Each structure stands twice: as C-alpha cells, then as structure tokens.
Amino acid sequence: MNRFPLLRSATVRAVPLLAVAALAANAGTAAAATPTGIGDPNFPNIGSAAYDVSNYSIDLKFDPSSGRLSGTTTITAKAKQDLKAGTAIGFDFLLQTQSVLIENKPAKYTLGKDKLAVTVPVNLPPGTEFTTVVAYNDIPSRVQNAAGARNWVENAGGAIISNEPFSAEWWYPSNDHPTDKATYAISVLAPEDRDVLSNGVETSVTQNIPGWKRHNWLSKAPQMTYATFLAIGKYERTGQNSGTPARPNLNAYATDLDPTIRANAKASIERTPEIVDWLASTLTPYPYEATGGVVDARMGGFALETQTRPTYTDGFFRRGKNDSVVVHENAHQWFGDSVSVATWKDGWLNEGWASYLEYLWSEKNGTGTAAEIADYAYATSTRINWNVVLTDPGPADVLPAELYTRGALAIQALRSAINDDDVFFRLIREWLTKYQYSNAKIADFIDMANAVTGRSTNALFKTWLTDKGKPAYKPTDATFDNAKRAPRSTSPAPAKPKVWDDLYATVTQKQ
Numbered sequence: 001m002n003r004f005p006l007l008r009s010a011t012v013r014a015v016p017l018l019a020v021a022a023l024a025a026n027a028g029t030a031a032a033a034t035p036t037g038i039g040d041p042n043f044p045n046i047g048s049a050a051y052d053v054s055n056y057s058i059d060l061k062f063d064p065s066s067g068r069l070s071g072t073t074t075i076t077a078k079a080k081q082d083l084k085a086g087t088a089i090g091f092d093f094l095l096q097t098q099s100v101l102i103e104n105k106p107a108k109y110t111l112g113k114d115k116l117a118v119t120v121p122v123n124l125p126p127g128t129e130f131t132t133v134v135a136y137n138d139i140p141s142r143v144q145n146a147a148g149a150r151n152w153v154e155n156a157g158g159a160i161i162s163n164e165p166f167s168a169e170w171w172y173p174s175n176d177h178p179t180d181k182a183t184y185a186i187s188v189l190a191p192e193d194r195d196v197l198s199n200g201v202e203t204s205v206t207q208n209i210p211g212w213k214r215h216n217w218l219s220k221a222p223q224m225t226y227a228t229f230l231a232i233g234k235y236e237r238t239g240q241n242s243g244t245p246a247r248p249n250l251n252a253y254a255t256d257l258d259p260t261i262r263a264n265a266k267a268s269i270e271r272t273p274e275i276v277d278w279l280a281s282t283l284t285p286y287p288y289e290a291t292g293g294v295v296d297a298r299m300g301g302f303a304l305e306t307q308t309r310p311t312y313t314d315g316f317f318r319r320g321k322n323d324s325v326v327v328h329e330n331a332h333q334w335f336g337d338s339v340s341v342a343t344w345k346d347g348w349l350n351e352g353w354a355s356y357l358e359y360l361w362s363e364k365n366g367t368g369t370a371a372e373i374a375d376y377a378y379a380t381s382t383r384i385n386w387n388v389v390l391t392d393p394g395p396a397d398v399l400p401a402e403l404y405t406r407g408a409l410a411i412q413a414l415r416s417a418i419n420d421d422d423v424f425f426r427l428i429r430e431w432l433t434k435y436q437y438s439n440a441k442i443a444d445f446i447d448m449a450n451a452v453t454g455r456s457t458n459a460l461f462k463t464w465l466t467d468k469g470k471p472a473y474k475p476t477d478a479t480f481d482n483a484k485r486a487p488r489s490t491s492p493a494p495a496k497p498k499v500w501d502d503l504y505a506t507v508t509q510k511q
C-alpha cells in the first residue's frame, strides 16, 4: 500500500434503518456457536483455522442503478480439523445471505459481526476437501464492518473494492487472512457500457442478456484476499503483451480522470512492463502471469498492490509523472503478494522493502543513491515518529507511515553493515525464493540475515525496528557491533537527493 496525503471522501449511499434492523434477523436458523478466528495477534476474530481454501469461484451481478450485488461464491477448501456435523465454522462476510450449502446439503448459518457462522451439516474429517456455496444479495455501499469501515466505494459510474487489510467481506465470503491464499475465478455481469476489471487474465467476455455483459477473470497463482480487487465502471483500456518474457499487460484509466492527471498517469503506468523487468533482474523472476495497473479517483487516497494489477488513486499523478509509486506497488508483487506477512504485525516485510525498492530505482536512474536518500531522511526526519515500534505497530494502524520511512532506513542500515552488495542481494534472492507464494514473519527474515551474512544482525534490527527513539547513528554508519561503535551522526546533513520530492510528496504526511 502507499498512501496519498490528500484524503478524498467517497460517495456512500444512505443507510435506511430498516436494512440495519434486518441484518441480525437474517438466518437459516442460528449456527451452533461463534467460530474462533485464525489467531492473528492484531485481529483475533478474523479468519478461520478450521479449513484452508484452495479456490474461490465468485459469480456476481452488479447493477449500478441500484447498487445491488447478487450471486454466489463457491469455496473449495480442505478441513484442517475434525469438523463433525454440528461444528460451527466461520467465513468473514458482511452481506445479507440467502443460503449456504456444504457438500450440497443445506447448512444453518447466522450473519453476525463481520462473520458468517455456518454449522457444518456433514462430517468432514481432517484433510477432506469440501465445497461451500454461499448465495447472497445486498447493497455493499450501505454496509460497514465492526470497525466502522465502508470499503466498497461507489459513484454514478460504478464501484471499486480494493483495500488493506480488509476488502473481501464487502463482496465475497472468505477466510480473510494473508496466510490462506487461493486461486480465483471471478465472473461479474454488469451493464454493457461498463467495464469490469480484476486480477490476472480476462479469459472471456460473454453476452447472453441484451444490454448486459459478463466478464470472466482468472488468477492462477496463489492470491491473498486483500490482494484481490474488483472495479466496475467506465475505463479506457491500454496495453499489450509486454516484458521479458512477454506477459499479458493490461492497464485501465477511469474515463472521468482529469486530462492532465490521465496524461501523467499514463507516463508512469505505461512503463509497468519495463519496471517489472527491472525488478525481476534485481530480485527474482516475476512470480505472476500478467501485469498492469488501474487508475481511479474512487480509490480513497492510496495505491494498493492488488496482485498482477496494482490499483492507484489519481492523486499520485497530480504533480506529474510518478514512476516511484509504480515501482513501489510492483515491488509488492514480490514483497507482500508472493512473500506475504504471517501476521498483521509483520508489515515491515512489505512496506520497508517496497519503499527501499523505490530508493534502488532512484539509484539506477542517477537521481540519488539509496544511501544518500536514507541519510537525508535520517537527517531531516521530523516527519518520522521514532517511538513507533516497527515490529508491533498495534491494531489501530497496522501500516503506519514509519514502516515506509524508518523501515527503509533499517534496510539501508543492514546493507551498509553488510558492506558487500553481492551478499546483500543474495540475501534478498534467497528470501524471495524460500518463501515464494508463502508467508513469513520478521523474525524469519532476521534468522535468514544471520545465516546468509554469518553475523548476528539482531542488535542492528533491534536498534532500527524495535527500540523506541531515533537511532544514534545514520543508516550508512551502521555496523554489526552497535555496542562498540561510537555514534558518528554529528556529520552534516547530506545534500537533498534529486528524487526526494518525488518520493516524499507521495507518502503520508503523518508525523
């Protein structure tokens, strides 16, 4: 994710009192008990440890005139526990549900706080693959989750759902945690004058009903719930097979963008295949089957690393072209989407690295080396709250600005302490290879850094990620022996790198 400082307000439909009152009453009679979550330390009720999803087949109709979303989601999952008939399992979901079938048998269900609790109607021993079909019909823009968020954003043109850490519950039932990745088949029927965009590759567009078209999207690589998006509206599409090797590349620009912003966005997004090729040469081969980007003013003040096709708010392109944000979101295809957080305490693994890849892009382009940018950030760091603990920012904001700023400085400190780019980039590649399509914790990275460097990086990471307060030395003065090293931060602040304003005009202004 990357936040833009100017937050925009979303168009939200009014919530009739009737709809709120009806919410709790809708049930195929009550499920047995409230299911427990997957055990994330920041969000204990989210997700489920009872099953592991392998595929979501989402089959929906969206009517922009009413804001109504209806259809079914078919979930293929494997039981991870002994789910005897009568056991309650949970799917993270907010929408009015019509029916639930498990293995073709009607299941009792209750729609509670952020959770569709379903009573398993048949015995499912551990390891059993089972199919759940949930039918639903609701107006997602009227729905807020337990935390008060309304992440389904709509205007007269259509709707977009793309958010972190939570977006799935506004449009399909899921195991909404990064540790349960799955493949996706997303099929959406919309008026023929609206486009429908999602992740992966569009396999077909069909027309069986006059005035309506069905768009079918397929994501073949494992994908997280929060990296899955849906956009319905009027877009200009661009792109063709590009990159090395050639991949389907599809970009889309909302037709209501300001013309200058559209031009600036194109000057950035159209470079996606080139930027992905550079990332692949710096990191490891690109992990996915397609590339692209979507620019839409309805994205509420941020950009998100939606898998294969990042989504960007228009604000990133107000000042001019902005290839840094394209680097950031595509770096997340490796750091975030392929190698994903094991818990919502591990956000540094995503944001620290995506931010540092922006520094490396500047280094390649001669607009300031990563070392120069990091030292300048350290010297002029009034915007960084040095008391945010990057290894545990807390549930109120799992992605604070400090993960991006201090988080990138921590990586420069590591690179400076290693003082050997062959070793530094070998560590990156081993990390991305070992945990590809999987999940990891910050502690796993520190373990690997210790193994690859043959040194203890523990003290360095304690200083830069965990200890409160500004480290006593600038990133490029870092060594592995912090205790023995005299602070040398008295050197004058370096000159402002040329890329600086491009980088930090697009990061949140929060202090």
Ligand SMILES: [Zn+2]
Pocket (backbone or CB within 6 Å): 001, 002, 328, 332, 350, 351, 354
């Ligand atoms: Zn990010």
